[in-house]
Amino acid sequence: MDYELPTEFDIIIVGTGIVESIVSAAASRIGKTVLHIDSQDYYGGFWASFNLEQIDKLCERNQNANVDISADVQLNEGERLIQIGNNNFDLKNTSQKWSIPEKLELKDVSENVEGDNCDVTETEADNGTGTEEVWTQEKLMRESRKFNIDIAPKIQFARGDFVELLISSNIARYSEYRSVSRVLTWLNGELEVVPCSRSDVFSNPKVSVIEKRMLMKLLGACMDSEENEFKDYKIKTFHTYLNDKRLTDNVIHYVLYAIAMSTVDTPCSEGVENIKRFLNSLGRFGKTPFLYSMYGSGELSQAFCRLSAVFGGVYALNQNLGGFVFDAENKFKGLVCGKQQVIKASHLVMGIEKSPEEFVKSVEVSYISRGIFITNGSVKGSEKEHLTLLFYPLKGGRELCNVIELGTLTGTCPKGIYIVHMFTKQINTPKEDLEECVSKLFQSEKEDSDVKDARPQVLWSFYYSAPDTNTANLRKDVPENAFLCPGPDCDLDIDYSIKKAKEIFNSMYPDVEFLPRAPDPEEIIIGDGSDEQIPKK
Amino acid sequence: MDDYKFLFKVVLVGNAGVGKTCLVRRFTQGLFPPGQGATIGVDFMIKTVEVEGEKVKLQIWDTAGQERFRSITQSYYRSAHALILVYDISCQPTFDCLPDWLREIEEYASSKVLRILVGNKIDRDDREIPTHVGEDFAARHNMYFLETSAKEADNVEKLFMQIAEDLMEQARSKDLPRYDTSTANIDSRTSTIGDSSCCGKLI
Numbered sequence: 001m002d003y004e005l006p007t008e009f010d011i012i013i014v015g016t017g018i019v020e021s022i023v024s025a026a027a028s029r030i031g032k033t034v035l036h037i038d039s040q041d042y043y044g045g046f047w048a049s050f051n052l053e054q055i056d057k058l059c060e061r062n063q064n065a066n067v068d069i070s071a072d073v074q075l076n077e078g079e080r081l082i083q084i085g086n087n088n089f090d091l092k093n094t095s096q097k098w099s100i101p102e103k104l105e106l107k108d109v110s111e112n113v114e115g116d117n118c119d120v121t122e123t124e125a126d127n128g129t130g131t132e133e134v135w136t137q138e139k140l141m142r143e144s145r146k147f148n149i150d151i152a153p154k155i156q157f158a159r160g161d162f163v164e165l166l167i168s169s170n171i172a173r174y175s176e177y178r179s180v181s182r183v184l185t186w187l188n189g190e191l192e193v194v195p196c197s198r199s200d201v202f203s204n205p206k207v208s209v210i211e212k213r214m215l216m217k218l219l220g221a222c223m224d225s226e227e228n229e230f231k232d233y234k235i236k237t238f239h240t241y242l243n244d245k246r247l248t249d250n251v252i253h254y255v256l257y258a259i260a261m262s263t264v265d266t267p268c269s270e271g272v273e274n275i276k277r278f279l280n281s282l283g284r285f286g287k288t289p290f291l292y293s294m295y296g297s298g299e300l301s302q303a304f305c306r307l308s309a310v311f312g313g314v315y316a317l318n319q320n321l322g323g324f325v326f327d328a329e330n331k332f333k334g335l336v337c338g339k340q341q342v343i344k345a346s347h348l349v350m351g352i353e354k355s356p357e358e359f360v361k362s363v364e365v366s367y368i369s370r371g372i373f374i375t376n377g378s379v380k381g382s383e384k385e386h387l388t389l390l391f392y393p394l395k396g397g398r399e400l401c402n403v404i405e406l407g408t409l410t411g412t413c414p415k416g417i418y419i420v421h422m423f424t425k426q427i428n429t430p431k432e433d434l435e436e437c438v439s440k441l442f443q444s445e446k447e448d449s450d451v452k453d454a455r456p457q458v459l460w461s462f463y464y465s466a467p468d469t470n471t472a473n474l475r476k477d478v479p480e481n482a483f484l485c486p487g488p489d490c491d492l493d494i495d496y497s498i499k500k501a502k503e504i505f506n507s508m509y510p511d512v513e514f515l516p517r518a519p520d521p522e523e524i525i526i527g528d529g530s531d532e533q534i535p536k537k
Numbered sequence: 538m539d540d541y542k543f544l545f546k547v548v549l550v551g552n553a554g555v556g557k558t559c560l561v562r563r564f565t566q567g568l569f570p571p572g573q574g575a576t577i578g579v580d581f582m583i584k585t586v587e588v589e590g591e592k593v594k595l596q597i598w599d600t601a602g603q604e605r606f607r608s609i610t611q612s613y614y615r616s617a618h619a620l621i622l623v624y625d626i627s628c629q630p631t632f633d634c635l636p637d638w639l640r641e642i643e644e645y646a647s648s649k650v651l652r653i654l655v656g657n658k659i660d661r662d663d664r665e666i667p668t669h670v671g672e673d674f675a676a677r678h679n680m681y682f683l684e685t686s687a688k689e690a691d692n693v694e695k696l697f698m699q700i701a702e703d704l705m706e707q708a709r710s711k712d713l714p715r716y717d718t719s720t721a722n723i724d725s726r727t728s729t730i731g732d733s734s735c736c737g738k739l740i
Contacts, residue, residue: 043608295615316606518578
């Protein structure tokens, strides 16, 4: 397909991560001409979801293929060409491991239809009954396209900024969500369901009547947050506050680690805010305050890209990018696409990994320890399939590990399989940081034939350190009309990324509405015979 | 307020300029917009048709121009019930790209999605793809085949009515793609955000 890209835009956006995509949608929406371009052939950058084959390859190759084709363009006096992309924000400490055989051993082969009769195996897998399935690498790879494995898994609060934005901007129609069906925590050596709602609190057999009252009273106090209640805790931790309330250990645990998503070091005000956010999001969709996007978190950025395209944004993935052109005053002039075409724009927005090295040399990076596990069962089995969020306190409560378990109903893995995501702030290495949680939830690798271990078996695992660039100052060495978008943070949701996108948008277009509501197709549709009416919104 | 029994999502793909938007407009609005550029602000079109006395609502999605540089989002294909792959019978390259489109469909659409191959622009007299070539291709890939003219309104109504009928039959025999277990309603555990009935329950 030989189409030529137009030669001038209002903004060029390089990279298709969440922040870039939100900026793109917001700019297109107000009538700016947007070129949204990516050197990769998939959407999402650091926010993408991959099938099994792709993620298998991802582990080997360099995440951000550094583009260094030599452009052959005529520069004006004082202009310079800068190479796109840097290697400062690659995934680190990657280690991938299969814990199942590549193929079935000889004795088993007879049951299996030989050759590439994929359909047969697929139906077998689909009909998977209660009997335990024997998984091989080959078998999982055959189902590769049923996997959508997030490299930056995210869960949204039902009343968080993201969901509100989806609704107010009318972007909700581009993606589907499933509500998290249970919230768990690790308490006294066991997985326990966290009572989320009033009815949960009252039906939970592990919570005594007195504790129920305590819990309701405490949550009420946090919601009202009367000044007197917290006046002595301005510089104290939330844990101290809870201790002073003379609650039982169980109640403290549920509130601190799960409902407030906090650690023993979290300041009191932050803990209270978190509780409010949790409670505010209850009762909107489903039984918990949380939502997960169907087919993976990679769909999130695509929803914004679709809106951008609907409003005229030009999309081009898999492009050879030759460099950025900056003038003598260090202002962005244009993007070299291919070897020769220079596309001009008055603003440049780029994912931080697409930035020229010189703009990011002083950007400080912290890391997130992440682990992805493919397992053959749920961490806490039940007759019904759950979408589980687990808060696991690490290191005696000093850190919190977020665990998300996804089953086939989320459209991210085949039937009979679960994907478990774990992430926490990096302290040592991903493996070391997550070890405590992994060892509690899954069967240990060393076979102990005496004891039947009911916990799920890890079939495949992938550990990595993901860069977090959200605390860095991204304006420091960056020219005035160029903007850097941070990658994923360690939060559960993407609300902070929305804030960042809005900041970038407002810097370029102050006093313009950010993502006003897009008209519904129903508002454009004509009835039978009547005239077309496009609302002037 | 909406009075329909089934809601189906139909998506169109194919090279830029083959007439996808024209097919949709012809069907939903009875219009043929000559020489129009990319449609701005229009996302999908809706038309309710009647099949065997039942009201069927077709939600027809267009590519929003993302096909020009092969950059259609995967999410575009998700939860589609029918997929119309369009080429221009007077333009060989648009036919040559069909295998690429099929690969993308295989990758992201449900394996049970109803697939239709459409050769558009039969009003033109500079045909490059004989009917039987399109027919063969469709047969080999297990697709329905139809030639249309959005300009002359040839077979356009037939195309969408056929889709509505087939999907309805599939729905009755419960052979729809898996995301629809019961009729065309969203699974009770899935919440479609934006559905006003779900919002504001709790203040």
